[in-house]
Each structure stands twice: as C-alpha cells, then as structure tokens.
C-alpha cells in the first residue's frame with residue numbers, strides 16, 4: 381500500500397490532511413515534530429511527504445534537506461501559511477515537488493499527492509543516464525515578492541525552477557506588474573549572483589544611443605564619440621543583462637542582439653575587433669510580440685531565441701486577493717519612509733474601495749496610491765477621504781450600488797464577527813459540553829476533528845475580540861506565530877471589522 385507522511389506541528393492540519401488523503405486509499409502517517417517525521421522517513425519509507433515549512437526548532441527547509449539526504453527521490457510537498465516568496469523559491473530550488481499555501485484546498489492537495497505518487501513511481505525506474513550529484517546551492521537571498529494568490533505562487537515556482545538554468549527568460553506582463561522584480565529574483569537565485577546584473581531599458585534611448593549602450597563604441601566612430609566606450613554586453617561578462625521593453629528595439633539593433641545571442645560575440649560600434657562575452661539574457665516586454673512578428677516589426681528568429689522560457693505576470697486586477705497584503709506591505713514601508721509612525725492602518729470602507737479598484741497601473745500604481753494616502757492622512761487611519769480621487773471615483777459608483785442592496789447596518793458592528801453563514805453552534809458563545817453531547821447524540825464518527833475545529837474557532841474569535849483584532853497581540857496571547865493567526869482567520873472566515881491594523885513589522 382502506498383504511504384504518505386504529513387509533518388506539521390498543528391494537529392488540526394494533521395487531521396484534516398489525514399482525512400482527505402484517506403480517500404486516495406493510501407496509508408497516512410503523521411508526525412507533529414521534525415524529529416518524529418525524520419524518524420518515520422527512515423523507518424517507514426513513505427512515498428510522499430507533506431511538510432509544514434514553519435516548524436518549531438528546525439525549519440521546514442532544514443527538515444527537507446535531511447529528508448533528501450535519506451531519500452533523494454522522495455517527493456516533498458511544502459505546506460505553508462507564509463505569504464513571502466522566498467521560501468517558495470528556495471523550496472522549489474532545493475527540489476521540492478510542489479508548494480501549497482494554507483488554508484488548504486483539499487481537492488488540490490489530493491490531486492497533487494496523486495501526481496507526486498506517480499512521479500515517485502516513475503523516478504524509481506532506473507535512469508538511462510545519471511547526472512552528477514548537484515552541489516548544495518548557496519543561500520542566495522533576493523527581493524521578497526508580496527503575493528499569495530495561486531497565480532503568483534506559480535510565478536515564484538517558475539523562478540525557482542529556471543533561476544539556476546543558464547537559459548534566456550522572457551518576462552511578460554502589463555506595466556507595473558513586477559517584471560523587473562522577477563528579473564532581479566532570477567539573477568539573485570542564479571549561479572551568477574556574485575557577478576554583475578545590469579538593466580537596459582530599450583524604450584528609453586534613441587536607436588544609435590541604445591546600440592552604443594549595449595555594444596559600446598570606438599573613439600571617433602560618430603560625431604561626439606570622443607573616447608572609446610565599453611557597452612553593457614562587455615561590462616556584464618559573466619553576469620546577467622536585463623533587456624527591458626525589448627519589443628521597442630529597432631530592426632538593426634534586433635539583428636545585432638540576435639547575433640550576440642547566437643554566437644556570444646559582437647563588435648563595438650565603429651570597431652573591427654570581435655569581442656567574446658558570456659552574458660545571460662533576461663528580457664521583458666508588455667507588447668504583443670507575436671503580433672509584432674506577424675506585422676514584421678519584430679524579428680521572428682529573435683522572438684524564438686528570447687522565448688525559451690516565459691514567465692507571465694498577471695495584472696493586479698486578476699489577483700485582487702493580493703491587494704490587502706500589498707497594501708499592508710507598502711503602508712508599513714511608506715509609513716517608515718515618510719516618518720509617520722502614527723499611521724495605524726486602513727479603514728474597512730477605504731479598503732473596500734481599494735479592493736474594488738481595477739489598478740490599471742498595477743503594483744506601481746498601488747505603491748503610489750499608498751504614498752498619496754499617507755501624505756494626505758490627518759489621522760492614524762486611512763479613510764476614504766484620504767484616497768486619491770481616481771480610486772474613489774472609480775469605485776464610488778459600485779459601492780453605492782452595493783450599499784443600496786445591503787441590509788440595514790447594525791448599530792455597533794463588533795470588531796470581530798463570525799461569518800453569518802456559519803452554523804449557530806460555532807458562534808463565540810459556544811458551550812463545548814452541549815456541543816459534544818449534541819454530536820454524540822447525532823452519532824458522529826469524527827468528533828475529535830470536529831471538536832478541535834469548533835474549539836479553535838471559538839478561541840481565535842474570542843482572543844481577536846479581546847485584542848480588538850490586533851493579530852500581533854493575539855499571537856502573543858495564544859503563544860503562536862502571527863502566520864498561524866492569519867491562517868486561522870482565513871480558514872475560519874473570521875471577519876475583522878472596523879480597520880485593518882499594520883501587522884508587517
């Protein structure tokens with residue numbers, strides 16, 4: 381019988397995963413500590429491992445390395461509540477099978493485990509040509525991306541997968557979606573991270589200047605060329621060159637870049653010497669290159685050279701679940717930058733408007749909106765009044781329609797409310813004894829998991845009420861991480877009323 385091992389210090393997660401995986405007709409082992417988990421890997425040889433990335437005493441990444449030491453072919457799926465990208469990238473780089481964010485989507489989890497088991501089966505067949513043991517990657521640290529939407533997790537995974545490959549990557553996406561950030565992450569997590577990284581914006585320079593910026597020029601090669609200039613392709617030898625807005629290059633420059641990509645050789649403008657260079661190229665564009673190829677304004681051969689691996693960044697309006705996280709991230713940064721420590725957060729009404737806004741300028745616009753709000757704020761909380769008109773005008777109409785359709789407001793809305801759709805039994809005033817009696821009478825066969833969930837829901841709701849929705853204080857009182865508090869708020873659909881507090885520092 382196939383066997384899965386779940387390692388998580390959170391017993392309710394262990395329970396939930398166990399129940400879900402049993403549907404796959406596999407044996408499920410569970411461990412609530414790293415040591416216990418490693419022992420089970422040694423002794424029971426599972427076929428797949430689900431591992432919490434945030435373990436007490438030993439980090440999930442460390443546990444992962446040890447598991448791989450025991451069995452290199454064992455697929456490991458990380459489970460995490462962490463919103464940051466770094467662990468996702470690091471995990472994928474280390475060779476994790478995949479990555480799942482909490483709250484867990486059980487259908488997805490089962491699907492992934494089934495696929496991992498199949499991979500395990502395929503990997504157990506001896507390979508025809510063996511590769512050399514890979515050296516342990518250096519602990520590269522990169523800029524952290526904010527985002528936990530499934531589309532962004534896919535982006536992080538792609539970065540992890542291709543950063544170490546010496547291939548050209550084409551990053552596509554609307555302006556302000558973070559293409560340069562992806563390029564930097566690819567560089568920071570690559571083997572070239574100790575070598576130079578340079579960026580050239582192809583749209584910012586007229587053609588002749590761009591050519592000399594990229595390839596350099598010899599003294600006297602054109603009017604004004606008073607001395608020899610070394611271009612970026614030469615300066616960047618051994619490093620990574622980021623060609624931004626690559627769709628804006630003239631046909632002449634396109635031809636030269638193509639030759640360089642094919643031969644890694646070029647001549648300076650006005651020069652005869654052929655210079656060799658070793659540059660990894662990362663390109664970005666917000667243009668529709670396929671249409672440009674069809675229209676004859678972009679070389680097809682260059683497009684195919686650039687398009688070896690593509691990372692597509694989604695516009696912010698397609699991942700609005702990331703908006704609160706991004707707001708929190710930038711609010712924390714801007715507050716510090718502008719020295720406005722009195723800023724506490726964003727009111728619910730302002731938050732609704734910000735979430736409804738379509739963000740045509742994507743994250744760059746969001747960053748600028750946060751800055752404008754903080755500059756305009758005259759109190760500790762960002763209320764709709766402090767939002768730039770563009771945001772408010774665009775959403776005011778939608779909000780007015782929504783409000784007209786809403787039931788009459790409650791006089792004093794509680795700071796923390798339980799989602800109205802939940803059964804009455806789950807309200808914060810729950811009597812656990814009555815609940816257990818009722819479930820016993822109802823003939824339950826799953827009382828442990830049910831009771832733990834009800835108990836947890838009560839606990840989190842009550843403590844959040846007591847702290848006025850402050851997640852940091854809540855985590856202190858409960859003696860657990862803020863990540864876990866956030867995870868439970870999402871898992872139990874606990875609605876924080878009044879305002880969102882800054883929680884990022």
Ligand SMILES: Nc1ncnc2c1ncn2[C@@H]1O[C@H](COP(=O)(O)OP(=O)(O)OP(=O)(O)O)[C@@H](O)[C@H]1O
Nearest residue numbers: 525526527554555556557558559560561666743744
């Ligand atoms: N996921 C993210 N988390 C945090 N900051 C982000 C994220 N995405 C983008 N940013 C920030 O938003 C700004 C715009 O990002 P970036 O310059 O990478 O966009 P771009 O797609 O390259 O834009 P353009 O096409 O206009 O050059 C930068 O300040 C960047 O740091």
